Structures are given as structure tokens and as C-alpha cells.
Amino acid sequence: MPSPVELFPARAAEIAYHVDALFFFLLIVTGIAAVGVFTLLIFFSVRYRRRTPPRPTPRITGHIRLELFWTTTPFLVFLVMFWWGARIYLAMAQPPAGAIDLYVVGKQWMWKVQHAQGQREINEVHIPLGQPVKLTLTSEDVIHDFFVPAFRTKIDVVPGRYVYEWFTPTVAGTYHFFCSQYCGTNHAGMRGEVYVMDPADYQQWLNLKSEGSLALEGRKLFLQLQCITCHVAGPKARAPILESLYGATIPLRGGGTAVADDNYIRESILNPQAKVVMGWEPIMPTFEGQVSEEDLIKLIAYIKSLGPGQTPQRNEESVPPPPPTETKKTESP
């Protein structure tokens, strides 16, 4: 870092400008309030200090209009603060479509980052300038928190579920990120740097670090864990086919629907009985303890990537299944 003392953090994401604007608004409003109160306190203290001999004081017990004034005025000002803060918060909660996907797993005491094209890094995050980036985060053990001060954003990374965080970097450079939810001995060591790079440099970095993409890795797992035995097209299917599943609304056995997002797919792998698709038997075994958080991410990336007709064929089948297949068929004995 260039300067030994900082008084204001670097500002390097779109949302940070909004957060800072709100911050300065609050600083000015509360500053006026504080100066007002302190001026009155000091003025009264000097003006009405005790004299010798002391003067009798008037008996003043209150003033209704004044009370109403200083009850309603703050309330109105607070409504503005609330509205402004809420707007920013809502924007933070809605990642834009087409953002670069990054997968982050926190564990005591490190951050493991995976890029969609398979690049992996630890306690470092490389991202391109000017493009929205969406993090999908989870934890292997306790609650962590992914905090990038320069982007003015953070989220608690709770084990057992996915949470999301997004930002659009606006200034190239290197910025700290911290774990900001206390997580044990080396909590303070669970930090690293975000590298915001020129798109060209970023592409070069990607090429340099290239490995098999997450979806490809997921496909291997999909075969290896024999998901394909049941989740297959055609009459052999004992479970729903997963093509174009991601983001769809699916009817559930026993009523109700669910949106097939990351958390749903995750739950369906670890706790398959929780939400069974309408028309299918709850026969899937749990994969809890057999798939790590990172493997889960790969599987989900693969399922996300599955388009119509892309389900691989079962290994033992040499002959392609008879043409027009019905996507859903109950064949329970």
C-alpha cells in the first residue's frame, strides 16, 4: 500500500459510489444534528451558568408543540435514510444477469476460489475491470464472511447453503478482502487480495491458469457417482432428467412448487427426500459425506450447463434410445 496512513478507503466498485454517497449524506445530516445539540448545550451551559448569588429559575415543565416538532422531524429525516439505505441494499441483493460466476468456499482459515473455466486460487481473486462479478459462496465448517472494503460489500458465508454477493469493479488495482465473521483462532489470517485487472490481462491470466472447466469436472463426477443410472432420458429413467432444469419452477410431490436454484440442487443432492419432483418416487440416496463442497459446486455447474438433449448416455447402452422420448414417465412397480 502506498500511503502509511489512510483515512478513507479506496473506492473500486459501482455500488461503492452509492454507499459513499449515502455515507456522506448521513455524515452531513447527523453532523448538523450533533452541532445543533452541542451548540445548544454549550450555549445554555455558559448563558445559564450559576451566578453568585444564584437566581431563581422559572418553572418550565414542557411544551407540547416543541415535543411534537422534535418527534416528527427526526422521523421524517429517518424515513429518507431508510429509503436510501433500502434502495442500495435491494440493488446489492440482485445480481445482474450475465455476470461472471465465481465460486468461493470458506473454511478455517482460508478461501478457496473457483472460476467457471476451472481456474482455482486460494486467498486471491482475479477479476476483470468493468464487468459484473457474482460470487456464489458457502462454507465447509463455521460461519465466515466475505468482505471487500473497497467494494463496500460483504455477506455472511453460512455453512449448508449458498449465498451470493456481486459487484462491478471500476478501478484496476489490488484490494484487501477479509473474513469479517469471527471464525476461530486464525480469523485474522483469513484474508487475501482481490486483483482487478484489465480485461486483456485478465484473459491472459485465465489462459495461463486454464484447467478443465467446472462443468466438465462436474460431468466427470456425474458419471463417476452414477447419477446417470437414474437421471437418464428414456424408459430406463427412474428419476427426472436434468436438462434445462436450472432456474425452472418444478412441481413437487405432495403439492407446492420449488425454483431449481443452486440451493435447491444442493439440497436435492444432500437431502433428496426433502423436495421430490412430482411424479417420481423418493428413491434417491443421500450423497451427504460423499461429495465435498467443491464437488457440489462442480456438479451444480454441470447441471446448470445441461441443455436439451445433452444428457450423456448410460455406459452400458450402445444403442441410442428410441426416438421421441417422453421427458417424464412414471414406471413405479
Add this chain to the structure above:
Amino acid sequence: MATDHAPATWHHFDDLEHQQQTTLFGMWAFLATEVLIFGGMFTAYTVYRMQYSAAFEAASRHLNLWIGGINTLVLLTSSLTMVLAVHAARHGQRRATTTQLLLTAALGSVFLALKAVEYYLDYRDNLVPLYAFDPAEWSALNVRPQHVELFLIFYYCLTGLHAVHLIIGIAVVLVLAVFAHRDYFTKEFHSPVEAWGLYWHFIDVVWVFLLPLLYLIGSRAIVG
């Protein structure tokens, strides 16, 4: 200082009546705290009850409804005897007060004894996480054993907490019975019996909530 002789007014009260009202109000305030203790537990229970309803209902069906039901009757009856004890104390009837208090304590003990039998049966039926529990049995029912364990741990926590309250209640009622026998209470001074009567009814009401929450959430055919 201490009240070691019958009806004593403490120095800071105007009169006995004043002191008695204060005692009763104190018990009401204490019960407000108690409501929040059980309320906190109920909240946590409800969260998981909603989330894992299938497992909770399946596990609930395995509880012993017969003992639960009989115990409800026992406890409700004990509330009746408690009311009679308070009534007798108000009218300065020494023997009736003593008898009714002893009956109340006895019914409370019957409840505890049955509860102990029930815990033993639960143990025999593999309903004790960690000590006697068969995950396979529950997987076969298509519910996750971990969620069943959650239900069971709430079952033991809630009934255990209730039992602790009941044990305290029985101990106090027995002490009150001894005092009643020694003619400590009079027409004018009986607020301890009334105050602990409130406590007793509170324990009773808690059980009335526990029964449906724990035993009756899964629809079932009555089986012996």
C-alpha cells in the same frame, strides 16, 4: 427478620393484606419469565417442525400416547386438588388444606413416575438419540434420522424442563403441606398457598401445550 413465626408482616408492608397482594403479583411476574423460557423453546421447536414436518410427524407417532394422555388427566386432576387446597386455605380449614396439598403432591408424583416409565419405554423402543437409536429404522420410513433426532431432543428438552418444574412444584407443595399441618396459614394469611397454586396451574398449562405439540402432530390410528 425472617418469618419464623406464623403470620408475620414484614416491616416494609402496611399490613398483611398488602403483603399478600404483593406476593401474588410477584408470582405473576415470575410466571411471565417462565412463559418466555418455554416460549423460546417452543419457537425453536416450531421452526424445525415446519421445516421437517414429515420427520417430526413420523417421530411423534412413536411416542406413547397412552401414557401421555393418562398423564394429562393426572395433571389436570392435580390442578383441581390445588384449587381445593387454596379454597380450604382461604377459609382457614387446616385439615382440608393439608389433605388437598398432599393429594396434589401425590398426583404430581404419579405423573413423574409415569413419565419415568415412559422414558424407559422410549429407551426400549430405540427413541433415545446417541444411546438407543436406529437410523436404519427411520430411513426405511423415508425420513432422515437426523431430523428425527432433532424432534426427539426437543421432546426430551421440553418434557425434561417441564419435569424439573414439576419436581420443584412437588417439593414446595410438600413444604406447604407441612406448614399447613402446623396451622401456619389462617383466613387472613394464605398467600404462599395461593402463589404456589398459580405456579402449579402454570405447569399444568404448559403440559396442555406440550401434549399436542409432541404427541398429537402426526395423525395416527389409536394403537395399544
Add this chain to the structure above:
Amino acid sequence: MSTISAPFRPQSSVRQTPTAGENYVNAAYGTRSWLLTTDHKRIALLYLVSVSSMFIIGGLAATLIRLNLLTPNGAFMTADTYNKTFTAHGIIMVFYFLVPVIPSVLGNFLLPLMIGARDLAFPRLNLASWYIYMVGAAMILWVIFSGGIDTGWTFYTPFSSKASHTDVIPAMIAIAIAGFSSIFTGLNFIVTVHYLRAPGMTWFRLPLFVWSLYATSLILLLATPVLTVALFLVAVERIFGIGIFDPALGGDPVLFQHLFWFYSHPAVYIMVLPAMGIVSEVITCFARKNIFGYPFVVAASLGIAVVGFLVWAHHMFVAGQSVYAALVFSLLSYCVAIPSAIKVFNWTATLYRGSISFRTPMLYILGFIGLFTLGGLTGLFLAALGLNVHVHDTYFIIAHFHFIMVGGTVMAYMGGLHYWWPKITGKLYPESWGRISALLIFFGFLLTFLPQFVLGYLGMPRRYFAYPPEFQVLNVLSTAGASILAVGYALPLTYLIWSLRYGPDAGPNPWEATGLEWQTPSPPPTHNFAEIPVVDCGPYEYSGEEVPDHGH
């Protein structure tokens, strides 16, 4: 001594003749007479000693924390020791000092005196509360000194329920025990205020300190049990390995946060409400004025107590709760700020056309208003959702709640202690030393915690044992401030003890105050009043003008 010629009207027309006779201190001698007492004044002194000791231990932990943060990689502690130290600091200060301090010490001593009662409603329960507190305190000290715990005072799951290898369960039991002490104190206060007010002491003639204790007691009674439940469930999870809060076993770690903050947010008001009561007492006395807007100050106390129960999830804006829940809790958090603002405005207005003397208690109380105002205003930053995300779990939070807890509660407690010290002990302390300590604490405090706001906005997370080097200068400033603060706290400890032996006699009413507690000798006799006073006016009739008869 003060020279006040302006007339003032005490709350009771029955003026007690101050006789230097028997009082609660010299009524009996020996350890037994203290350990088995049921006199609320003696129990208050027992609490004073125990709570002050806990404050010193918690303060030492704070000193170690600040010293270790002098260098970016930790000056002398290992990460584990550091974590255990801040946990000890948090637990001791919150559960064993801030929550009990004002109710148990000043409240215990003054509540019966202020409403014209001879004791609290349940004197033996009161003594029991102290013993329960002592058991809890002994246990937590044992846990801390026999190895410590490293969960932080918030005990977040699943860290506390499965990852930590320290003595979490004994610590939780200790805190639950201390909680019962609070519950019984709160219960005692509520019943006392309802049933033991002197003749003529109507609800709207109650001193504001009594009102604030009443509001506090409501929270103690209704919030503390939920904390007990939360800790109990964590303990069950640790013992039996059932996943109540462990997601791997089907539990929900965030549920713990809900239960915990359902207590611990109202607990903030448990700490600060009594402090607000003290401010109203002191500011009226030293400005010689009626409190401005008595009914509004009362309503604000009750409003805080009620709305304070509805804002707990503002501690969880980044914990992944639903956006809509966050919106509701943000709005409610702004609502709960309004009563506090009302109070500050009313105190300021009370000074208007007063006759203000700057004695030690008044300096502390003016310090309170200044620091509390800053603390409250920074709270508005935290309630704004979009901004909360950035400053959440950073030193901004640390600075904010220390402004409320230390700048607020502790300042007011010191003010109250100096205000009532002559009543409690019958002795006066050296005034100039008192003023010096008040100023040292005020400025030391500012130097300690203002830099932490900057650090927080820069992004330094809390509970960090090591930090990037560019944060060092601000950390050094903060530590420098803390050393001034330490001197500021050591001074009163010294001269107050000194005054017990060498201080001049105070007389029954050195400040010429109006409250009932000043109309009995200092120290008060065992049964408080020779004759129960009959109250015939409101609490703060300091002005020279005639009190209009409302025909009560």
C-alpha cells in the same frame, strides 16, 4: 459547598430531622451481618464491590487487547490468547458489569428510598440475587483463568456448538446463572414499584430514574429467559451432538442468532435505560429546573422497552435473512432511535434558563449527553441497510456500541455514583479530583474510540488479532486514548475509597435536591425513613415559582 438561595420544594413535606444516629452501616458489625443482610442498601454495597471487581478484570482484558493491537502482527499475544482475551472482555463487561451495574448497585440502593419504601418487596430474594450473581461470576472467572474460551461473547453457532475446543458449556452455564440474578432483580423492582410506593407517590410523580428502572426490569424479565434457552440449546448440541444449529445435521445456525439477539438487543437497552434515568435526576438538580417534558421522557423509556424487542434482526443484515425482513427491521430500528432523540432534546431543553453548576456529577452527565448523542447518531448509519453492509462487523460497530455502553452507561454510572456517593456513604469526595477524572474519562474516551470509526469505515474487521500495516497509526492513537481512559478510571477508585475515611461529612442533602432519598439522613437509617413520607408534588420542583395545584 453550594450556595443555593433559590427555594426548592422537596417531594415530601414531612422533613426528617437529620440525626447522626444509627444508620444502615453501623447498625450491625461483622461479616455475618453483611453476608446475611436483607437490607437493600447493604446488598447494593455488596453488589458495588463485586461489580467493580468485575469491571477491573474486564478493564485489564481491554488493556491487553489495546496493547496487543499496537503492532500489525500482534504485539505480544498469540492469536489464541488474543481471542480468549477479547471473549473474556466481552463476557465480563456485558453480562457481569454493564447489565447489572446500575440496577443492582444504584437501583438497589435508591429505588426504595426514592419511592418512600422501607425495602424492596422481596428482601430475601434480593439477597439471593446477589448470591446467584456471585456463583455465576465465580464460575466465569474460573473458566477464564483455567484456560479461557474463544467463542466471542456472542457465541455464534456452529463455531460455539462444534468447532471451539474450549470450555464453552461452563461459560454458558455461568452466564445463564447470572441471567437469573438479573431476572430476580427485575422482578423485585417491578413488584416494588407497583406495590410499595409511599402515599401520594402516584405513577406520574415517580422520579425518572425509577421509571427507567421499571422499563429496564420489564426487559430483564421478558428477554433474559430467551438467552437462557439459546445457551441451553447450544449446550445440548455440544453434549449430544444433535444438530440443533449444525447445518450438516439439519440444524439452522442462523436460528441461534435470532434467539441470541432477541435477548441481546434488548440487553443494550437494559444497559442504557437506567443510565438515562440517572441523567434526568442529575441534570434537574444541577440546573435547578423541572425536567422538560416529563411525560414524554417517561413515554420514551417505555417506548424503548417495547420497540427494543422488535429490532433484534438488525444485527443480521448480512446473515442472509430475507430482504423483506431486513427492510422491516431497518425501519423499526429507525423508530427505536426516536425515543432516544426525544430524551436528548428534553435534557437539553431542561438546561434552558436554569442555574447550572458544574459539579462532578454534572460534568459526567454532560459528558454522557455528548457521547450518547454521538453514539446514537452513528447508530443511524448502521440502521441504513446499504451502509450497514459495509460497516457490519468492523470497528465502526465496535466504536458505535462503546459510545453507547461506555460513553453512555459508564459515564452515567460514574455520574450517578458521584451524585449519590454522599447519600450512600455520608461522605464527600474531593471535588477537584472528581472534575479532573470526569474530564480525563471524556477526552480519553474520545481519543480511544473516534479513530475506531475511521478504522471501521476503512474496513478493519472486528476481532482481528493482526491487521494490514496501513491501519497501525489509527490503532496506536486508540491505544493512547485507552491509557488516558485507564488513568481516568483509576482516579475515582482511589479518591472515593479515600473519602470513606477522610472525606468531610456530607449531611443529608448536600446538593439541595428534591427527591425523597435526600430527605433522610446520610447514610440512611436501616429502615430508610423515621416516618414514611407523604408525597405531595412531582419529583423536580427546583424552581422558585409556586407549584400550581393540579388537585391530585
